[in-house]
Amino acid sequence: MKYFFTIICFVLGMSKITAQQEYRPALQAAIDSLSQLAQYHHLATWMDLPYNCGPNLERGRKFVLQGNTLSLATQAELIELLVHENPRIRQVSFVLLMQDETLDNRIETIKSAFSYNPPIEAGIGCIIDRNPIRYSFYLHCMVEAGELKDNEINTFDQLLLEKYPEDTQVMMAVVNRIPDEKQKAELLRMLIRKGYSRPVEPLAQMRHKEDYPLLGDHLRIMDRQARRALLQEVDADFVPYVGRILDMDLVRPVFGLYPDLFRFLRRIGNSEAQAIIEREIAKLQAEDRSMGSAISKALDEDTTKIWDREIMEVWRLNGYISMPNLQRAIHEQPQLAKQIALQHLREMDRYSYYYFQGHQLRRIVAFLGAQDNVDLEMLLQNAFEIGSQNVRAGIWNLMSEDSRTAAFPTLVEDYKAMQNYQQIIVFLRELPGLNPHQKKEIAAATFAFDEATLPQRARQSIASQLKKKRIFNDQDMEQFLKQ
Numbered sequence: 127m128k129y130f131f132t133i134i135c136f137v138l139g140m141s142k143i144t145a146q147q148e149y150r151p152a153l154q155a156a157i158d159s160l161s162q163l164a165q166y167h168h169l170a171t172w173m174d175l176p177y178n179c180g181p182n183l184e185r186g187r188k189f190v191l192q193g194n195t196l197s198l199a200t201q202a203e204l205i206e207l208l209v210h211e212n213p214r215i216r217q218v219s220f221v222l223l224m225q226d227e228t229l230d231n232r233i234e235t236i237k238s239a240f241s242y243n244p245p246i247e248a249g250i251g252c253i254i255d256r257n258p259i260r261y262s263f264y265l266h267c268m269v270e271a272g273e274l275k276d277n278e279i280n281t282f283d284q285l286l287l288e289k290y291p292e293d294t295q296v297m298m299a300v301v302n303r304i305p306d307e308k309q310k311a312e313l314l315r316m317l318i319r320k321g322y323s324r325p326v327e328p329l330a331q332m333r334h335k336e337d338y339p340l341l342g343d344h345l346r347i348m349d350r351q352a353r354r355a356l357l358q359e360v361d362a363d364f365v366p367y368v369g370r371i372l373d374m375d376l377v378r379p380v381f382g383l384y385p386d387l388f389r390f391l392r393r394i395g396n397s398e399a400q401a402i403i404e405r406e407i408a409k410l411q412a413e414d415r416s417m418g419s420a421i422s423k424a425l426d427e428d429t430t431k432i433w434d435r436e437i438m439e440v441w442r443l444n445g446y447i448s449m450p451n452l453q454r455a456i457h458e459q460p461q462l463a464k465q466i467a468l469q470h471l472r473e474m475d476r477y478s479y480y481y482f483q484g485h486q487l488r489r490i491v492a493f494l495g496a497q498d499n500v501d502l503e504m505l506l507q508n509a510f511e512i513g514s515q516n517v518r519a520g521i522w523n524l525m526s527e528d529s530r531t532a533a534f535p536t537l538v539e540d541y542k543a544m545q546n547y548q549q550i551i552v553f554l555r556e557l558p559g560l561n562p563h564q565k566k567e568i569a570a571a572t573f574a575f576d577e578a579t580l581p582q583r584a585r586q587s588i589a590s591q592l593k594k595k596r597i598f599n600d601q602d603m604e605q606f607l608k609q
Contacts, residue, residue: 153198159195161214183270194218196222201228209238216242217259237281245258260296263294269299298324302328333359341360353386357389362398417444464494471508474521487524491506506524534564547584560595569602572606
């Protein structure tokens with residue numbers, strides 16, 4: 127029964143905040159008018175304040191007060207409107223109160239604003255975020271402008287530190303106002319435990335190695351800016367924490383985490399870091415090209431060329447090599463490049479996803495064609511036969527005219543077997559000039575695709591590709607789009 131009454135009291139207390147009162151008619155009309163003018167961009171107008179307080183503070187005030195209808199409200203009414211259900215009403219009321227020099231207690235106004243500030247959708251253009259109104263950004267700029275008294279600043283700081291922490295630049299400005307370094311470090315640790323990223327860099331800059339376990343535990347969840355800053359600050363003693371994350375096999379080469387870890391290991395460069403790099407390269411599989419890409423791109427940035435062996439090993443195992451490194455390998459290690467390139471063409475079924483990047487394939491074939499004892503035409507015919515349908519168009523481009531003629535029926539069957547319009551678009555992009563008979567076959571196969579494979583919304587782009595390659599004429603294009 128005790129818990130029942132507790133719940134009832136909580137609900138009644140919240141209803142006082144969110145339930146809207148009846149206002150005098152003139153004020154209600156003003157509220158209704160302003161509510162109808164609420165726009166995403168008005169609610170987002172303070173988002174850039176912390177980065178350029180000086181010129182933006184006054185501009186932000188004027189922008190928020192555009193279309194303001196609440197000037198007729200009394201102080202007491204504006205204070206009540208700080209918890210209005212409409213965020214635009216709350217925002218305008220807050221600015222009017224903070225500008226009012228006759229307001230006796232701005233501290234209570236600040237507390238009221240923070241007390242009811244649920245997330246709202248706000249943004250500019252197509253970028254819409256969901257956050258509370260950034261009262262903290264506005265107050266931060268008031269602090270910078272000298273518009274808040276010391277006791278008001280202390281109240282603002284306490285609200286952010288104790289009740290309403292946020293992962294923002296403003297929060298870090300509040301932390302930096304703490305004079306005691308030990309207290310500041312403990313606060314940074316507390317914020318990191320909450321999952322915030324902004325405190326990572328200042329804590330890492332303190333160079334306390336006892337913080338390495340905490341920082342290592344949060345390495346996977348912090349944002350990329352914080353992660354990169356951390357990995358620039360820590361030393362070789364942090365290598366085991368990176369190795370542990372890679373050992374967990376939970377790190378996929380997305381959002382930059384995988385290459386960031388490799389850049390750190392490369393920067394440290396001791397035997398432990400090198401062993402981890404070699405271990406990760408040994409895990410590579412040809413079908414998981416994204417991992418090879420992540421490792422190779424991380425290694426690419428080293429201009430001393432000490433990582434050439436690792437880059438070539440990634441190419442051998444995984445099929446990935448960047449175009450600059452491919453050019454370098456051809457010129458500086460031609461025998462090894464020849465060996466790897468021949469291996470890949472002979473095992474095209476394993477490396478088809480990589481070789482679908484035509485510009486690199488063309489460079490490799492041109493290189494092999496200039497080598498002694500290489501029957502390039504036989505290699506290409508074999509690659510065409512064993513490669514997947516996604517890669518055969520690219521291989522077909524590079525074969526001799528006689529070989530292309532013989533292989534064309536297979537290419538047409540590949541085209542007919544396409545399962546979606548993305549595959550069709552890429553396939554058509556790879557096709558060179560066709561003879562008239564071949565153009566007719568491709569055109570006929572295109573007309574035969576059903577709606578599930580080639581929906582109406584994609585037909586314009588397909589038709590444009592076909593007309594560009596002179597497979598469709600104007601009449602074909604018109605008929606195809608009406609089909």
